[in-house]
Amino acid sequence: MDVSPLLDALNDAQREAVAAPPGHTLVLAGAGSGKTRVLVHRIAWLVGVDRVPEHAILAVTFTNKAAAEMRHRVQSMVSDLGRGMWVGTFHGLAHRLLRRHFREAGLPETFQILDSDDQLRLIKRVQRDQGLDDARFPPRQSQWFINHCKDEGQRAEHLDAYGDGLKQVKIAVYAEYEARCQRSGLVDFAELLLRSQELLLRDPHLLEHYRQRFRHILVDEFQDTNEIQYAWIRLLAGDTGQVMVVGDDDQSIYGWRGAKVANVGRFQEDFPHVRLLRLEQNYRSTANILNAANALIAHNSERLGKHLWTDGAPGEPLTLFAAYNEMDEARFVVERVREWIAQGQAATDAAILYRSNAQSRIFEQQLIAAGVPYRIYGGQRFFERVEIKDTLAYLRMLTNPDDDAAFERAVNTPSRGIGAKTLAQVRARAATDQMSLWRAAGDLCDGGGLASRAAHALSDFLQLIAELGADLAGRELAEKIERVITRVELVAHYQSEGAERAQTRVENLEELVRAARGFVLQAEAAEDDPLVAFLANAALEAGESQAAEGEDCVQLMTLHAAKGLEFPLVFMCGLEDGLFPHMRAVEEAGRMEEERRLAYVGITRAKRLLYLCYAEQRRWHGGNTARRLSKFVSEIPAELIREIRPRIQVSRAWQSGGPGVSPVANQCAIKLGQNVRHDSFGHGVVVNVEGAGEHARALINFEQVGSKWMVLSYGNLEML
DNA sequence: AACACCGCGTTTTTT
DNA sequence: ACGCGGTGTT
Numbered sequence: 001m002d003v004s005p006l007l008d009a010l011n012d013a014q015r016e017a018v019a020a021p022p023g024h025t026l027v028l029a030g031a032g033s034g035k036t037r038v039l040v041h042r043i044a045w046l047v048g049v050d051r052v053p054e055h056a057i058l059a060v061t062f063t064n065k066a067a068a069e070m071r072h073r074v075q076s077m078v079s080d081l082g083r084g085m086w087v088g089t090f091h092g093l094a095h096r097l098l099r100r101h102f103r104e105a106g107l108p109e110t111f112q113i114l115d116s117d118d119q120l121r122l123i124k125r126v127q128r129d130q131g132l133d134d135a136r137f138p139p140r141q142s143q144w145f146i147n148h149c150k151d152e153g154q155r156a157e158h159l160d161a162y163g164d165g166l167k168q169v170k171i172a173v174y175a176e177y178e179a180r181c182q183r184s185g186l187v188d189f190a191e192l193l194l195r196s197q198e199l200l201l202r203d204p205h206l207l208e209h210y211r212q213r214f215r216h217i218l219v220d221e222f223q224d225t226n227e228i229q230y231a232w233i234r235l236l237a238g239d240t241g242q243v244m245v246v247g248d249d250d251q252s253i254y255g256w257r258g259a260k261v262a263n264v265g266r267f268q269e270d271f272p273h274v275r276l277l278r279l280e281q282n283y284r285s286t287a288n289i290l291n292a293a294n295a296l297i298a299h300n301s302e303r304l305g306k307h308l309w310t311d312g313a314p315g316e317p318l319t320l321f322a323a324y325n326e327m328d329e330a331r332f333v334v335e336r337v338r339e340w341i342a343q344g345q346a347a348t349d350a351a352i353l354y355r356s357n358a359q360s361r362i363f364e365q366q367l368i369a370a371g372v373p374y375r376i377y378g379g380q381r382f383f384e385r386v387e388i389k390d391t392l393a394y395l396r397m398l399t400n401p402d403d404d405a406a407f408e409r410a411v412n413t414p415s416r417g418i419g420a421k422t423l424a425q426v427r428a429r430a431a432t433d434q435m436s437l438w439r440a441a442g443d444l445c446d447g448g449g450l451a452s453r454a455a456h457a458l459s460d461f462l463q464l465i466a467e468l469g470a471d472l473a474g475r476e477l478a479e480k481i482e483r484v485i486t487r488v489e490l491v492a493h494y495q496s497e498g499a500e501r502a503q504t505r506v507e508n509l510e511e512l513v514r515a516a517r518g519f520v521l522q523a524e525a526a527e528d529d530p531l532v533a534f535l536a537n538a539a540l541e542a543g544e545s546q547a548a549e550g551e552d553c554v555q556l557m558t559l560h561a562a563k564g565l566e567f568p569l570v571f572m573c574g575l576e577d578g579l580f581p582h583m584r585a586v587e588e589a590g591r592m593e594e595e596r597r598l599a600y601v602g603i604t605r606a607k608r609l610l611y612l613c614y615a616e617q618r619r620w621h622g623g624n625t626a627r628r629l630s631k632f633v634s635e636i637p638a639e640l641i642r643e644i645r646p647r648i649q650v651s652r653a654w655q656s657g658g659p660g661v662s663p664v665a666n667q668c669a670i671k672l673g674q675n676v677r678h679d680s681f682g683h684g685v686v687v688n689v690e691g692a693g694e695h696a697r698a699l700i701n702f703e704q705v706g707s708k709w710m711v712l713s714y715g716n717l718e719m720l
Numbered sequence: 721a722a723c724a725c726c727g728c729g730t731t732t733t734t735t
Numbered sequence: 736a737c738g739c740g741g742t743g744t745t
Contacts, residue, residue: 091735189735729738
């Protein structure tokens with residue numbers, strides 16, 4: 001059996017995983033150890049060697065991107081397209097179950113998915129109606145509470161406040177929110193999982209059906225599973241399903257949103273006879289980079305234990321750059337990127353990583369100034385843009401008029417004279433009669449009780465929706481969207497916001513129509529209404545922000561967003577105590593190890609060259625604050641690091657623990673990193689200081705003319 | 721309905 | 736410092 005060509009290109013550990021005998025398997029796969037490869041080959045093995053029918057395989061990932069990649073790679077390996085095989089995200093698969101069995105799940109056929117934005121609006125609405133003060137009961141906290149409860153598998157009725165008044169309020173909000181979702185046929189992200197779990201629990205026949213069907217369950221990034229996802233896998237597996245989970249406890253960085261690394265250990269207890277395999281050979285990074293990562297992560301105590309190794313070359317040492325301030329840091333990084341590109345390397349092979357999104361701006365500025373193409377990940381997503389959501393709200397109304405979230409958005413966008421007062425009446429009626437806003441509005445129009453102007457405006461809206469419904473029936477998906485945009489006069493509406501803004505909005509609307517035209521129903525969803533499927537897809541797959549794909553550009557993203565990716569050249573920036581590890585993580589117990597894992601993830605992204613950067617001074621929350629090098633850097637053996645400070649030789653402030661100001665600089669009341677302006681040389685940064693009193697001189701790095709020594713008592717420098 | 725002002729938060733983010 | 740969201744004013 002092991003002569004299968006499937007195993008040829010694999011190492012021993014990988015082979016063992018791919019050709020694992022029947023039973024449960026836990027694969028601890030270190031960074032860059034060929035994790036995805038193993039999963040894909042395993043599926044191919046099951047189908048090709050073990051003769052498992054494709055429909056008996058369920059493969060789960062976390063992100064759409066990972067699911068798409070897996071689908072793609074499986075298709076290229078398994079002769080025929082992965083037909084009947086379920087490959088998707090937890091949410092996508094749960095959604096599929098609910099669509100198939102909407103009746104048993106207690107949902108309307110046209111139920112829609114509530115994204116977090118809509119969810120927050122709805123919660124705000126609920127809280128306001130319950131007379132809660134937003135300041136005392138922040139809606140965001142309620143949202144977090146509700147999602148957290150659902151992630152833990154708990155319904156409002158299961159919860160007990162134990163006399164905690166605040167919790168009592170949250171539970172009440174949860175209950176009312178859920179009631180409204182149910183009335184409107186809306187399902188939020190966490191609900192997808194919880195509801196589909198309940199569906200299976202409540203319907204033994206259905207559960208048995210799926211247990212019989214999915215004999216093989218594979219889970220990627222298992223360390224990121226939360227309580228409900230874990231329970232979901234367990235439930236589906238039952239006693240018959242064979243589960244292979246692949247994960248790396250050292251790369252668990254989503255504890256703050258409910259992921260439980262403990263699930264990795266639990267898996268071994270909850271499932272019988274788990275075969276534990278380790279993938280420890282790294283094929284990605286040079287030995288130096290890998291050793292740095294190993295040394296760093298060794299500082300964590302809660303580990304299952306794993307030691308990555310490579311038989312590759314040591315490669316270059318890591319480079320540590322101490323910048324004066326964040327501007328200097330950005331300049332340095334951009335300069336290195338330019339050199340990289342000048343050497344004929346691809347820009348896309350370089351990544352600038354940072355802890356928080358706020359850091360991206362300065363890099364963006366410098367990249368623009370240097371004319372280097374770049375792409376920032378993690379901006380606003382396509383389907384979350386206002387114009388898209390406005391348009392989709394109408395389509396949602398047409399699909400399911402009881403969708404209150406859609407009603408609230410569409411009813412006065414563009415403004416058509418339906419003000420707060422009128423809406424309050426509609427909401428009140430809906431509340432008393434326990435009906436949707438749509439039906440309450442209808443009743444109000446029919447039954448009078450509204451001021452005539454309001455009644456007109458409202459009935460115009462109701463009529464608009466009715467007419468649109470009639471007009472769109474039977475048309476193609478893309479045409480429906482086009483007609484909504486025209487009929488509702490959305491373009492004119494956005495025009496009032498200013499020409500430039502309107503221009504992008506219109507372009508996005510065109511993109512939306514294009515997306516609809518190119519929308520292909522998944523085979524499994526063929527029986528669904530294309531519009532319903534399109535709307536669900538829009539929520540589940542919110543889409544990347546800037547789809548400028550194909551262009552060769554530097555990649556900018558947070559460390560979190562970098563997980564799963566690799567780059568020949570990596571810059572980890574802002575390695576300063578308080579920023580990374582983040583202040584908030586230092587305060588909360590258990591978070592420090594997660595921060596360290598995040599650093600580990602960052603380091604292991606690099607294939608060949610890794611730069612560690614920090615600024616001794618940084619503009620942060622207003623003031624200019626002195627920074628100290630991140631303790632994570634000191635956890636990397638010094639012999640792996642080459643430190644460069646090209647323009648300054650002062651005491652190493654971070655080592656003595658003091659602020660990033662040289663003693664010399666201190667005496668003359670001019671700080672390194674100080675921004676200055678000179679009448680003829682323009683703007684610059686103080687880079688070094690010598691002497692004292694009248695003889696004190698400073699090396700200034702001017703933006704326009706480069707570095708110059710200036711005697712402070714002569715040079716007419718303006719401190720900025 | 722548009723604009724101004726005030727207060728607050730300010731890590732990470734998928735689905 | 737800054738931007739956002741929510742509230743109050745015209």
